[in-house]
Amino acid sequence: AQSVTQLDSHVSVSEGTPVLLRCNYSSSYSPSLFWYVQHPNKGLQLLLKYTSAATLVKGINGFEAEFKKSETSFHLTKPSAHMSDAAEYFCVVSEAGGTSYGKLTFGQGTILTVHP
Amino acid sequence: KAGVTQTPRYLIKTRGQQVTLSCSPISGHRSVSWYQQTPGQGLQFLFEYFSETQRNKGNFPGRFSGRQFSNSRSEMNVSTLELGDSALYLCASSYLVGQETQYFGPGTRLLVL
Numbered sequence: 270a271q272s273v274t275q276l277d278s279h280v281s282v283s284e285g286t287p288v289l290l291r292c293n294y295s296s297s298y299s300p301s302l303f304w305y306v307q308h309p310n311k312g313l314q315l316l317l318k319y320t321s322a323a324t325l326v327k328g329i330n331g332f333e334a335e336f337k338k339s340e341t342s343f344h345l346t347k348p349s350a351h352m353s354d355a356a357e358y359f360c361v362v363s364e365a366g367g368t369s370y371g372k373l374t375f376g377q378g379t380i381l382t383v384h385p
Numbered sequence: 386k387a388g389v390t391q392t393p394r395y396l397i398k399t400r401g402q403q404v405t406l407s408c409s410p411i412s413g414h415r416s417v418s419w420y421q422q423t424p425g426q427g428l429q430f431l432f433e434y435f436s437e438t439q440r441n442k443g444n445f446p447g448r449f450s451g452r453q454f455s456n457s458r459s460e461m462n463v464s465t466l467e468l469g470d471s472a473l474y475l476c477a478s479s480y481l482v483g484q485e486t487q488y489f490g491p492g493t494r495l496l497v498l
Contacts, residue, residue, distance in 0.1 A: 303486070312389075312475060313489040359428065372441050373418070373477075373487060375428035 271296045271362045275376035283384050288347040290379045292360030295341060302343045303361040303373075304334055313359065319343060330354070355383045386412055389478050389490035397496045403464040406493045410457050410478030416440075417459040418487060419451060422473040431474075434459055435481075463495075471497045 317328025434453035477487035
């Protein structure tokens, strides 16, 4: 079985300061991990994806995430927040086998607020 | 390439009615998945279709059903609507099943009165 826990429901930062959105996962098989972003009244946009090729994954808009197997974590970071980063972010896991194969399991989401 | 499209974008129904939502995947993608998003339950997996066959199903009642056509377009149907079915329904497509990246459409917002 697979599960995802996003450790913060809300994160607030000032424009130009670093962003850290935390995610822990659980998986019985080798997982693929994703971060998606959802702007208000929009669908989900893929930020980045981890599939075991490299533990540090770079995504769009300056975001990156590091896969740490020993800590079962996949935290999302950005060096400098921009006003347009304000949105809801979802950490997602997909398993390589078992009954969850092909099914995405989402975290509860983290709402990022960026202050001027 | 055009992205995933969903129709209609907004829908208002009353309890007891049924509704059909449509999803057209990215050209060449053969897998279509459906998700329900609500404020209380978050994003939950409904089902996944590949080559016209349902390959996986989430924990939803039988009132929720779907199908996929030979051109990979998919529909989902909800019968006997309940107030709790009010949600954003998201469709996602990928080239294959498994751990492929899924690309999402804009969603259909359903309001049940």
